Amino acid sequence: MTGSLVLDTVISVGGILFVVLFSYFVGALRSVCITKAAAQERAAFDEPDFVPKDWLVSVDNAAALSVSEEGEVLLAFSSGNRIGTRRLLAGQVRATRVGCELVVPAMDPGRPEIRVTAGSEMIAQRWLGLLNQSV
Amino acid sequence: MNFPDVTTLAVPLFVAMILIEMIAWRMKRGGDYETRDTAASLMMGLGSQIAPLFGGAALLTAALIAAYEVRLFDIPNVWWVVVICFVIDDLRYYWWHRISHERRWFWASHVIHHSSQHYNLSTALRQTWTGTVIGGVLFKAPLAILGFHPLMLAFVGGLNLLYQFWIHTEMIGRLGPLEWVLNTPSHHRVHHATNPRYLDANYAGTFIIWDRLFGTFVAEDDGERPRYGIIKNLGTFNPVRIAFHEWIGIAKDVVKARSLREVLGYAFGPPGWSPDGSRLTSAMIKKRWLQQQAQQQRHPSKLPAE
Numbered sequence: 037m038t039g040s041l042v043l044d045t046v047i048s049v050g051g052i053l054f055v056v057l058f059s060y061f062v063g064a065l066r067s068v069c070i071t072k073a074a075a076q077e078r079a080a081f082d083e084p085d086f087v088p089k090d091w092l093v094s095v096d097n098a099a100a101l102s103v104s105e106e107g108e109v110l111l112a113f114s115s116g117n118r119i120g121t122r123r124l125l126a127g128q129v130r131a132t133r134v135g136c137e138l139v140v141p142a143m144d145p146g147r148p149e150i151r152v153t154a155g156s157e158m159i160a161q162r163w164l165g166l167l168n169q170s171v
Numbered sequence: 172m173n174f175p176d177v178t179t180l181a182v183p184l185f186v187a188m189i190l191i192e193m194i195a196w197r198m199k200r201g202g203d204y205e206t207r208d209t210a211a212s213l214m215m216g217l218g219s220q221i222a223p224l225f226g227g228a229a230l231l232t233a234a235l236i237a238a239y240e241v242r243l244f245d246i247p248n249v250w251w252v253v254v255i256c257f258v259i260d261d262l263r264y265y266w267w268h269r270i271s272h273e274r275r276w277f278w279a280s281h282v283i284h285h286s287s288q289h290y291n292l293s294t295a296l297r298q299t300w301t302g303t304v305i306g307g308v309l310f311k312a313p314l315a316i317l318g319f320h321p322l323m324l325a326f327v328g329g330l331n332l333l334y335q336f337w338i339h340t341e342m343i344g345r346l347g348p349l350e351w352v353l354n355t356p357s358h359h360r361v362h363h364a365t366n367p368r369y370l371d372a373n374y375a376g377t378f379i380i381w382d383r384l385f386g387t388f389v390a391e392d393d394g395e396r397p398r399y400g401i402i403k404n405l406g407t408f409n410p411v412r413i414a415f416h417e418w419i420g421i422a423k424d425v426v427k428a429r430s431l432r433e434v435l436g437y438a439f440g441p442p443g444w445s446p447d448g449s450r451l452t453s454a455m456i457k458k459r460w461l462q463q464q465a466q467q468q469r470h471p472s473k474l475p476a477e
Contacts, residue, residue, distance in 0.1 A: 045221065051186055052213040055293075056206060058190055062197045065206035081398060084463075113406050116205040118288035120404035125449070145419040147406035 066117040067098070075100040075112040078119040086110050086123060092138075092163050094152040101140065101152050103166045111142055111150045122147065131167040136160045140167065172248040174326035177333050185336060189292045195342060202291050202341040209293045211408040215283055216296030218410060227303025234308040235324065238315035246318035256319050257327040257377075264331055264376035267310040269387070272371060272453075278442045279417035280305050286413055288400040290363050295339035300414045331376045335359070345391075354379045357391045364397030367460030370453040402443065402453065417442075 038044055059065070068074065072091045079086060079102065088102035088110065100112040107126030112119055122142045131140045138152045138160055154160035189209075196202045223231070246252055271281035280299040287294045314324055335354070343356040350357065354375040362373040372389035375382050382388035391397070405413060424437035433446050443452035451459075 041221075041224070045217075048182075048217050048220070051182070052210070052217060055186060055189055055213060056210045059193055059204055059206045059209050062193050062204075064193065064196075064204040064209065082402075115288060115404060115406040116208050116408070117203075118205070118400070118404070120288070120400075120406040122403065144403065145416040145423075146403070146412060 068114045068117045069097045082121040099152045133164045174322045177329040207408040212293040212297035214410040218300045219298035222300035223303045235315045235321040238312040242318040244318035260327045265381035268374040275442045290399045295336045334377045360397045
């Protein structure tokens with residue numbers, strides 16, 4: 037544009053900031069609220085042969101996880117106003133617990149781990165057992 | 172004949188059209204925007220302009236000039252040659268784009284463009300940072316060897332990219348008879364969709380005729396709204412992670428490979444390839460879906476519960 041890389045970069049970053057701020061002011065900064073129904077709907081699309089046994093929805097509605105009869109784990113997480121999922125085979129999961137929070141490595145460079153907060157430490161501990169059952 | 176850098180010249184137009192589309196979205200005319208997604212797309216677009224300066228652009232230019240030096244014909248730089256060059260380059264784009272979906276080495280670069288779960292004009296600018304160093308020149312060099320000047324090739328390539336900008340929108344429906352010849356928003360929505368019926372389809376740049384000719388055309392079905400993104404959606408807006416996640420994935424897989432066959436399969440097989448078939452390629456997903464459809468037609472009472 038101007039012939040100067042530095043100046044071009046500054047102008048481009050300024051333009052990006054302008055568009056991003058504009059999108060913010062028109063109300064585009066939104067996060068999805070992950071409910072059991074929303075997680076199930078997305079899971080049915082992404083992993084139609086995954087049969088969930090039960091769901092744990094994070095108290096902040098930012099993530100959810102499910103275990104199937106076969107011990108497979110399905111993670112649902114927020115990505116802005118959309119939901120993404122990861123399916124982990126039985127025996128692949130090495131979840132840990134910190135208080136009420138479960139930390140599940142998603143083994144993916146795009147999303148290394150998912151955090152799900154249970155309603156109580158007891159619930160978190162029960163789910164930790166379910167997640168790691170096949171280890 | 173001068174060949175301007177049309178992509179750079181069009182940047183103000185890109186910005187204006189994105190802002191207009193955002194306003195139209197707020198007025199409930201369709202489409203959808205999310206701030207972090209848009210920011211990520213624009214950062215990827217900026218990075219795609221800067222990254223080639225670290226050697227990729229020079230490499231590409233040198234290869235094209237070298238190819239042009241051994242040209243078969245002296246093709247003049249006149250307007251009607253530019254038109255022919257545009258059409259031939261669009262055919263080149265079709266195959267380049269197709270292999271970018273069918274082989275993981277190229278997909279690792281192209282996946283960036285598909286990594287948004289949104290489909291709007293900002294998605295058009297979500298471009299790769301590694302596109303100039305993965306071997307795309309192998310597809311472009313034959314045109315230079317034929318005798319098309321490298322600057323003309325850069326110009327028609329830029330025009331093609333420019334054309335593809337406006338088709339990244341949900342706000343435009345179908346365009347009548349143009350749908351037969353041109354790549355349109357409807358056709359390209361199908362290309363960006365992850366619904367099994369839409370996978371591996373509509374690779375066209377400007378002319379959809381290539382897909383019709385080579386059997387990869389799928390029409391948008393009014394009964395099934397496209398769901399955008401990739402099979403394993405990223406869940407990050409970090410540009411560096413977006414740019415390199417698939418390369419990291421390849422590296423991790425190659426490190427744990429137990430034979431040369433596995434190394435080659437992980438790097439150059441279809442995305443989703445695994446030696447034991449435990450992962451799914453898009454062809455496998457589509458096949459599974461087709462089998463389910465056939466099964467449901469044979470036994471309509473066994474439809475899955477809503």
